Amino acid sequence: MSTESKTITLNMGPQHPSTHGVLRVILELDGETVVKAEPVLGYLHTGIEKTMESKLYYKALPCTDRMDYLAPMSNNLGYSLAVEKLMDIEVPEKVKWARVCLAELTRVNSHLVWLGTHALDIGAMSMLLYTFRDRESIIDVYEACGGQRMMTSYIRIGGLAHDLPVDFDKRVRNIIKQVENGLEDYETLLTNNEIFINRTKDVAVISAEDAINWSLTGPMLRGSGIKHDLRKANPYTGYENFDFEVCVGKKGDAYDRYVLRVEEIRQSLRIMKQALDGMPEGPYLAHVPGVVLPPKEDVLYKMESMIFHFKIITEGFKSPKGAVYQALESPKGEIGFYINSDGTNKPNRVRVRPPSMINLGSLPKLVEGRMFSDVITAIGSIDIVLGEVDR
Amino acid sequence: MGIEEKIPDSIILTSLDKMVNWARKRSMWPLGFGLACCAIEMISTFSPHFDLARYGMEVMRPSPRQADLMIVAGRVSMKMAPVVKTLYEQMPNPKWVISMGACASCGGVFNNYAILQGVDRIIPVDIFVPGCPPRPEQLMDGILKLQEKLEKESLKDERTEWGRKTV
Numbered sequence: 131m132s133t134e135s136k137t138i139t140l141n142m143g144p145q146h147p148s149t150h151g152v153l154r155v156i157l158e159l160d161g162e163t164v165v166k167a168e169p170v171l172g173y174l175h176t177g178i179e180k181t182m183e184s185k186l187y188y189k190a191l192p193c194t195d196r197m198d199y200l201a202p203m204s205n206n207l208g209y210s211l212a213v214e215k216l217m218d219i220e221v222p223e224k225v226k227w228a229r230v231c232l233a234e235l236t237r238v239n240s241h242l243v244w245l246g247t248h249a250l251d252i253g254a255m256s257m258l259l260y261t262f263r264d265r266e267s268i269i270d271v272y273e274a275c276g277g278q279r280m281m282t283s284y285i286r287i288g289g290l291a292h293d294l295p296v297d298f299d300k301r302v303r304n305i306i307k308q309v310e311n312g313l314e315d316y317e318t319l320l321t322n323n324e325i326f327i328n329r330t331k332d333v334a335v336i337s338a339e340d341a342i343n344w345s346l347t348g349p350m351l352r353g354s355g356i357k358h359d360l361r362k363a364n365p366y367t368g369y370e371n372f373d374f375e376v377c378v379g380k381k382g383d384a385y386d387r388y389v390l391r392v393e394e395i396r397q398s399l400r401i402m403k404q405a406l407d408g409m410p411e412g413p414y415l416a417h418v419p420g421v422v423l424p425p426k427e428d429v430l431y432k433m434e435s436m437i438f439h440f441k442i443i444t445e446g447f448k449s450p451k452g453a454v455y456q457a458l459e460s461p462k463g464e465i466g467f468y469i470n471s472d473g474t475n476k477p478n479r480v481r482v483r484p485p486s487m488i489n490l491g492s493l494p495k496l497v498e499g500r501m502f503s504d505v506i507t508a509i510g511s512i513d514i515v516l517g518e519v520d521r
Numbered sequence: 522m523g524i525e526e527k528i529p530d531s532i533i534l535t536s537l538d539k540m541v542n543w544a545r546k547r548s549m550w551p552l553g554f555g556l557a558c559c560a561i562e563m564i565s566t567f568s569p570h571f572d573l574a575r576y577g578m579e580v581m582r583p584s585p586r587q588a589d590l591m592i593v594a595g596r597v598s599m600k601m602a603p604v605v606k607t608l609y610e611q612m613p614n615p616k617w618v619i620s621m622g623a624c625a626s627c628g629g630v631f632n633n634y635a636i637l638q639g640v641d642r643i644i645p646v647d648i649f650v651p652g653c654p655p656r657p658e659q660l661m662d663g664i665l666k667l668q669e670k671l672e673k674e675s676l677k678d679e680r681t682e683w684g685r686k687t688v
């Protein structure tokens with residue numbers, strides 16, 4: 131009988147219910163222990179960056195929705211901020227507050243989907259039903275704002291696509307109440323749940339030092355105890371006016387990240403409340419003729435607005451030469467938009483720093499030497515969206 | 522008139538076609554397989570608010586061997602195309618395909634090197650559901666249309682593997 135140990139290679143994905151899309155991982159197993167894990171990417175490569183380069187600045191915006199489709203508004207915001215930086219556009223006060231509110235709504239949306247699917251992967255089937263129940267009300271607000279359930283493209287260059295819907299305030303306040311109640315349900319179901327604790331505590335651990343070395347961001351970084359949040363560290367779109375806490379974990383395991391994300395939902399609700407309370411009146415678009423689309427109401431009744439609208443839609447606007455980088459804290463981590471302009475009406479190069487792809491890079495570190503079933507927990511707790519990983 | 526008068530009420534006469542179609546229609550199991558954004562709307566369709574279980578189709582099967590409906594939910598990249606085709610081939614007959622969303626149907630906004638311009642280039646599609654992403658109601662409508670279509674099928678029809686154009 132030979133005593134040497136043999137490993138087997140196991141292919142997981144790209145069609146696998148727990149890989150959140152089309153991630154493929156090649157695992158080398160020694161019995162139940164993972165010796166090596168290698169993520170294979172590209173099964174959803176869409177060429178989004180390349181497509182954006184062939185479009186006018188305005189028309190590239192809808193592509194950003196389709197990257198991180200669980201947090202469409204964060205992506206819109208990132209791209210709009212980058213173009214605004216390039217064009218040196220100052221947006222009205224109301225836009226800033228509305229954007230903060232929408233970005234936080236998006237964070238709640240993304241975290242709710244994460245919570246549902248992560249719990250489902252680990253075996254808590256019913257969570258998905260509860261979180262999707264609450265998510266549905268958020269989607270309704272998206273629909274009221276942008277006319278679409280997921281791909282709203284509502285945050286535009288220089289402002290918003292339309293004014294906020296009339297009952298925006300009421301609807302969002304209802305959501306805040308609903309999610310607050312919902313959070314109690316979720317925590318009752320999971321926080322002290324024996325099975326959930328066993329499957330997530332001390333699983334998929336990453337130390338603070340490793341997290342920095344792997345340039346992780348978002349909950350993956352904060353879960354290891356590092357207090358870094360771009361909303362505080364480098365405030366954009368008026369986050370400096372809001373009072374909220376940056377939550378951190380201790381050990382950097384999957385359970386810590388769960389607690390952290392639930393706490394982040396709470397903080398987001400807090401920010402949303404402040405945004406609603408302090409929402410100023412004013413225009414929803416910056417007034418920069420020739421660059422920012424004129425308000426839709428004017429287009430229908432005013433000659434000049436109509437001409438500007440037509441010109442911007444067909445010709446776009448010329449951008450100054452140069453490059454900008456704008457980063458913001460998306461639900462998954464730091465999403466950055468780099469736009470390189472050569473002075474024409476189309477971006478010369480668009481590059482996105484995808485948080486979940488970079489976080490996914492740490493997967494081998496999280497699972498090697500651990501049990502096979504922990505791979506599922508690790509993938510879930512990184513919170514990947516394949517649309518953004520592959521772009 | 523005929524034999525119907527002679528038999529008791531508890532016996533129903535029907536054609537084999539109708540009976541088989543009735544059974545197939547009510548127990549269609551989709552393959553649990555999402556590709557991109559549209560998959561999230563597909564999950565929404567299964568979620569309590571829309572509740573697809575009303576039509577007897579909520580049993581998602583992760584294995585193609587147990588599924589008879591493939592919902593291609595999302596954009597199919599060039600790298601994914603062979604995988605989709607393999608999955609389709611692994612499903613036992615009879616099988617149906619719904620192409621969900623603009624991307625799966627025709628490439629959608631992504632008319633570029635990376636995306637397959639329509640999944641019907643590699644597998645035969647029964648129903649196309651438009652939208653980016655289609656609303657859950659639209660997907661349900663697509664599923665109901667598929668059920669209608671299925672009712673007209675006959676066991677005598679030969680379901681060829683390649684009913685449509687292939688590459």
Ligand code: SF4
Binds near residue numbers: 557625
């Ligand atoms: S049709 Fe739209 S929502 Fe569906 S996969 Fe394509 S881009 Fe995403």
